Structures are given as C-alpha cells and as structure tokens.
Amino acid sequence: MARFLTRLIDAQAFWAKPLGDFNQRWLSALLHRMWTIKDLLHGRWLGHPLHAASTDLPIGVLTLVIVFDLIGQPGAADVALIAGVVLMGLSALSGAADYSDTDGTARMRATVHATLMVVALVLYAISLAMRLGSVEVQTLPIVLSVVGYLVLTAGAFVGGDVAYVLGNMVNRHAFRGAGTKWVALDLGGVDDIPEGQLFKAKAGANNLVILRTGETILALHEQCAHAGGPLSQGALLDGVVECPWHGSRFRLADGHATRGPTVYDQPSYEVRRSESGGGWEARRAEG
Numbered sequence: 001m002a003r004f005l006t007r008l009i010d011a012q013a014f015w016a017k018p019l020g021d022f023n024q025r026w027l028s029a030l031l032h033r034m035w036t037i038k039d040l041l042h043g044r045w046l047g048h049p050l051h052a053a054s055t056d057l058p059i060g061v062l063t064l065v066i067v068f069d070l071i072g073q074p075g076a077a078d079v080a081l082i083a084g085v086v087l088m089g090l091s092a093l094s095g096a097a098d099y100s101d102t103d104g105t106a107r108m109r110a111t112v113h114a115t116l117m118v119v120a121l122v123l124y125a126i127s128l129a130m131r132l133g134s135v136e137v138q139t140l141p142i143v144l145s146v147v148g149y150l151v152l153t154a155g156a157f158v159g160g161d162v163a164y165v166l167g168n169m170v171n172r173h174a175f176r177g178a179g180t181k182w183v184a185l186d187l188g189g190v191d192d193i194p195e196g197q198l199f200k201a202k203a204g205a206n207n208l209v210i211l212r213t214g215e216t217i218l219a220l221h222e223q224c225a226h227a228g229g230p231l232s233q234g235a236l237l238d239g240v241v242e243c244p245w246h247g248s249r250f251r252l253a254d255g256h257a258t259r260g261p262t263v264y265d266q267p268s269y270e271v272r273r274s275e276s277g278g279g280w281e282a283r284r285a286e287g
C-alpha cells in the first residue's frame with residue numbers, strides 16, 4: 001500500500017517539481033527579508049515545528065463539520081466551517097515558512113501536499129459561501145465539504161510523508177547519544193587546531209565544527225540540526241555559526257539556535273588537551 005501511494009505521489013513530479021521550484025523562489029525572496037516573522041512561523045520560540053502542531057486544529061474542527069451535518073445541526077456546522085477555514089489559512093502560513101526551506105524530493109512532495117490543501121480550502125470556501133447564501137439546508141454544500149475533507153485527508157497524508165519519511169523539520173540529532181566519554185580528536189593530518197576560523201575535526205564517529213581562541217575551544221556537532229548542512233563551511237558571525245544551506249544560526253558557546261529554520265539547538269561539545277599528553281579530546285556537553 002505504502003509503495004503504491006509513494007509511486008502515486010512521485011508520479012506528480014512532472015508538474016509538482018517546476019511548481020515547487022517556482023514557489024520556493026518567490027517564498028524565499030519574500031520570507032528571507034523578514035527573519036523574525038519567518039522564525040515565528042517555523043516555531044523556534046516553541047522548540048518544535050509550529051506547522052506540525054497547527055495542522056491538528058483545522059482537521060479536528062473540520063471533522064466536526066461532518067458530524068454536525070450528519071446530526072442535522074446546520075448552524076453549528078456553519079460555525080465549525082468558518083473556524084476551520086480560518087485555521088487552515090493560519091496553518092498554511094507556518095507551512096509556507098517550512099516549505100521555503102525544502103529541497104529535492106521533499107520540496108516536490110510538499111508541493112503536492114500544499115496543492116491538495118489549497119484545493120480542499122477552495123472546496124470549503126465554496127461550500128461556506130453556499131451555506132451562508134441560503135436559509136434552506138442544501139445537499140451540494142454538504143457534498144462539497146465531504147469532498148473537501150477527503151482531499152484534506154489526502155493532503156495530510158502527503159504532509160506526514162514529508163515529515164516522517166523524508167525527515168523534513170525533524171531533528172537531525174534525535175538519535176545521537178549523549179555519552180560523556182572523552183574521545184581523542186582527529187585533526188585530519190593538521191598539527192594543531194588553527195585559531196580564529198571554523199575548523200572541522202572528528203571525535204569518534206562524530207564530526208565537529210570547532211572555533212579556537214588561544215586555549216579556549218568552542219565546539220558543536222558539524223551537521224546542522226535542521227537538515228544536515230555542513231556547519232564548518234558556514235559563516236562565522238560574532239560567536240555564532242550560520243549554516244550555509246538555509247541560514248540557521250547557532251551560538252558556538254552552547255549550540256543554542258538563534259535563528260531558524262531550525263527549531264532545535266545544536267549538540268555542543270567540550271574540548272580539552274589530552275590527558276595522555278599531546279593532542280586534544282572532546283566529549284558531548286551535558287544539557
């Protein structure tokens with residue numbers, strides 16, 4: 001079943017890919033001028049993707065529309081439909097912010113998701129206009145809202161696919177252990193850690209991005225929490241590293257995310273001179 005649905009979604013690539021690329025261009029141009037609003041929509045303030053939480057509200061409320069129609073409560077169905085349409089619109093804003101930082105297959109499937117949601121929203125809007133324009137209970141607006149619900153469910157399925165199958169807006173360090181064992185740093189053939197620049201080193205299985213100032217070493221995991229971008233290739237901005245892929249920023253002192261699209265902090269590491277003499281060693285910082 002999953003394979004069939006995936007093939008069905010991916011068969012939409014012929015229109016979804018160019019449309020997604022086009023949408024990404026204008027959304028990026030718009031949102032990258034207003035980082036504060038963009039951050040708010042991603043949910044960095046919440047430490048959780050806002051879109052994942054905000055989509056539950058309209059789906060729940062629009063389920064009520066069907067229930068109220070079924071039990072013959074047209075007034076209550078109208079109120080639920082108005083609330084559902086407004087909540088869908090608000091949820092689309094957070095979705096658009098996340099969508100603007102998708103790439104590849106995730107962008108294509110997110111375009112299918114967004115298109116289905118727009119179709120559902122249009123069906124609901126027509127149903128609502130017909131309901132409000134008539135005092136009689138009509139069949140067509142009820143049918144339209146049921147069809148809208150089916151499209152909404154299909155859209156939610158594809159959206160879930162973007163998050164759970166492709167890992168969009170999922171913390172890249174979700175499964176990383178927080179062991180406190182000191183591990184020797186592999187400097188990749190360099191004699192010592194250079195000063196004043198971002199430097200990539202290996203601590204066991206983990207790559208770190210390191211900034212050295214004298215004997216003070218600040219270190220984070222090298223793979224960006226948002227989508228795995230290489231932080232050692234990013235920009236160094238006053239104690240903060242900016243990811244080269246979508247512009248997330250992390251404080252080097254403790255990994256705190258100071259700008260999205262990431263909503264997660266970056267794992268931070270302690271680095272010290274090796275006790276066995278010569279070289280450096282690192283361990284994951286607690287907290």
Ligand code: FES
Pocket residue numbers: 101224225226227228229243244245246247248260261262
């Ligand atoms: S990978 Fe997206 S901001 Fe780093």
